[in-house]
Amino acid sequence: MIPVLTVSLLSITAVIIFTRIDYSRSVLLLSLFVVPVVTYTEFKLRQHLQTGRYAVIPFGFYQELIRLNPSKFYALEKPALTAPDTVGIIVDSNEQLPAEWQQFIAAELSKDTPVMDSVAAYESISGKSPLHHYGELAGHELLPSQAYLTAKRLLESSLILASAPITLPFIVIVAIAVKLESKGPAFFVQRRIGKGGREFSMYKIRSMRTDSEVNGAQFAGEDDPRITRIGKFIRKMRIDELPQFLNILKGDMALIGPRPEQAAFVREFEKVIPLYSFRHIVRPGITGWAQVTHGYAADEDETREKLAHDFYYVKNLSVWLDLDIVFKTIKTMLTGFGAR
Known part of the structure; x- marks a missing residue:
């Protein structure tokens, strides 16, 4: 769902425009940008400042939580809360x-003690979903909101069209620099798999030598020797994706x-990794959650993690979540630190 805040701001803007009420265009545009950013920042601060520990009911999917953050989660030995700093209970709903454990949960709920599903807790802390937890996946509403x-x-297309007078000349300049450094085409076209498992031609500014895939498709590492000098810079700044x-x-x-x-x-991945095609439910992106939290995948194990x-x-x-990815991407581009 699109947050109520965003809908409210857009509705107010529409009313002001159509009723022709006097307004400052610059102030209105600034508020449309600042208010969501401030609200998002407050949301992240609340997450960061949360204190206390969660009691984990020792059945089903729970050991992964303990290993993930032993200071945040502890396993209950009996159906009773023992730690005074307990702020909630974690249980595998499957x-x-x-x-006696069901009675314990019911009693704690009557005291307004928060109870959270173990997979949801794992996801909120780690930023990833356990690949082997089929029961939870099967019961989850997997299709994202079509409205969002x-x-x-529409928003992404509008932003791209609005930025075209700046990005197009910039792409031309970078392409010329690539041509001057090494022989071969400035642009690189490669077949990729998109939404619904459909193939499409993806465009990039070439950042590797022209013979980089003479022996077939290969993983690209962060310090891959096939990357040119200019290629290293434009990959770091994501310019090759423009x-x-x-x-x-x-x-x-x-x-x-x-x-x-x-x-x-x-x-190859579909043969060895269950549910790999699940990632094709949505359109692929230029940047994404796996890119800003994990980085490059150089083998099958890292691909599972991504x-x-x-x-x-x-x-x-x-x-x-999209805003979080945008801010993390900008941070990586400006500082050079963070996942790639």
């Missing part, structure tokens, strides 16, 4: 609990979403 996806597509604005306008991609993989990799982050994004897709 488990059939013994009667439509609004997101031609994908055309992919967004064509409907192949989005600004934010799981990164599209090469067809050869997808075929996939867990992709699952989290698809299941929790919202304007707040």
Whole structure:
């Protein structure tokens, strides 16, 4: 769902424009930008400043939580709260609990003690979804809000068209620099897999040598020797992805979403990684949750880890999560620190 705050601001703006009430255009535009950012910042601060520990009921999916953050979660030995700093209870909602544990949960709920599902707690702390927890996935509403996806597509397309007078000349300048440094085309076109498992041609400014895939598709590491000098810079700043604005306008991609993989990799991953195609529920993006929280994947194990982050994004897709990705991407571009 699009947050009520955003809808309210847009509604007020529409009323002001159509009723022709005197207003300052600059103040109105500034408020449309500042208010959501301030609200988002407050939301992140509240998350960061939360104190206390959660009691975990020791059945089903719970050991992963303890390993994830032993100072935040502790396992109960009996159906009773023992730690005075306990702020909530975690339980695997897919488990059939013994009667005494069910009575314990009911009693704590009557005292207004928060009770959270173990998978939801794991996701909120780790930013990824457990790939092996099929029961939770099957019972979850997997399809994102179509209203939000439509609004997101309209907003992204508008931003790209509005920025075209700046981005187009910049792309040309970078392309010339690439041509001057090494022989070969300035742009690189590669077949990738998008929404619904459909193939499309993805555009990039070339950042590697022209013979980089002479032996077939390969993973690209952060310090890959195939990357040129200019290529290293434009990859770090995400400049090589700018031609994908055309992919967004064509409907192949989005600004934010799981990164599209090469067809050869997808075929291999689908054989060994359950539910891999789940990431194809939404359009792939130029930047995404897995990129800003995990970084490059150089093998199958790292791909599984990135996939867990992709699952989290698809299941929790919202304007707040997209804003979080935008801020993390900007931070990485400006400082050079953070996941890639």
